[in-house]
Amino acid sequence: MDIRHLQYFIEVALTGSFTKAAETLRVSQPTISKVVKDMEEELGILLFNRTGKKAELTNEGQMIFNQAKDIVNSFDNLSSALSQATHLVKGKLRIGLPPMAGAGYFPEVIGQFHERYPGIMLELIEYGARKIAEDIENGALDIGVVLLPTKHDVYHSIPIADEKLKLIVHSEHRLAAQTEVSLSELAAEAFIIFREDFSLHERIISACISSGFQPRVVCESSQWDFIGNLVAAKLGIALLPENICRQMNPERIATLSLVQPEIPWKLAFIWRKDVYLSFAAKEWIRFVQTIYPNKEGFLP
The missing domain is CATH 3.40.190.290 (D-Maltodextrin-Binding Protein; domain 2)
Known part of the structure; x- marks a missing residue:
């Protein structure tokens, strides 16, 4: 088992689908299925209950998922640190954008960020603000735009509109x-x-x-x-x-x-208060704070 296997497993857990995980990771669905099957055989447990096209974590799978996220986050942190040390800024950032926010506010902001950090891949995911908040809370998204007010005890925020x-x-x-x-x-x-x-x-x-x-x-x-x-x-x-x-x-x-x-109609970027922030996420937050200065927000 290597870090790639854990990344594939985590993606299936987040999407609830082998097919969607394969599309996101840009690999074949049989490849994802084989990796998960190999993990199950190596660990001697069933990671997912497979019902039709859905894949739901078993109790044992949920335990592995919680540990796997920490391991992958630590690996990403190490990779980011090495990238910074060699001046090769890389990473991946999942950003949730409601269609109205994406259309009206962020094409130029996203373009400017990409110009400054071409090595950071931005995965832009469009759906409603309520779903975005849920996915930030459960770890499926790193950061996103939602409609205020929101849970101040759960999220940091930068008001933007x-x-x-x-x-x-x-x-x-x-x-x-x-x-x-x-x-x-x-x-x-x-x-x-x-x-x-x-x-x-x-x-x-x-x-x-x-x-x-x-x-x-x-x-x-x-x-x-x-x-x-x-x-x-x-x-x-x-x-x-x-x-x-x-x-x-x-x-x-x-x-x-x-x-x-x-x-x-008040919009804000939000992110979880109690989770690890990758280098890509920290740089995005710092960048957005320069676009929307003198706003609420906290970056550890």
Whole structure:
């Protein structure tokens, strides 16, 4: 057994799938399966319960997984130290980005970081902020962007955006000529919102209920541009952050300020307080702090 075997095993445990692990590691699925089988034979235990396409850790597998993460982290730490000593900065960083955040804020930041650290591989994973927070907490991601507030006892954070949600409607909608609207005025409208793994899903529904009505949801999506196209096609209305609304076609979509109540949209980079940080993660945090100075954040 070597460090590569542990890395393959950890990836299967994190993804819950031999196929997904193979795709992430860019090796064949039979290779992953053989490595895990060899480990099981060497250790004399069953590491995974295999049900269909799912792979779930056994009790013994969970114990090995906890130890394996520490071993791989120590190995990565040693590799990073050697890379720094020889001025060859290398590493890998898993960053979770909600689609709206990735589209509106970070292409240039990511490009600048890559230019400074070409040896650090950035694996960008897009899904909702709620799922991102869960995966940072369980170790599947190193760092990610979420919607504030978050668990201050669990995460360090660097605030990066402070906006409000705005209403978008198609250009011929009855409200299109207005500049602002209260949430209660939308009680009879059809809503297009993000899926449940997005923090905005619950936030928008809760705000509507507080304003006296249960929103009638006609469609859910994970893509802000698709939501915009559905609004332009007159399927319904949507609430999106200011930065995203500025990217809508004004000939097809009207944007209104939302009042009574305003719904905040505050983003932050977060990472676990109680875990080892690789060299790549530390450099990313230091870099982001130069882009967003004078913000909360702690780097040990």
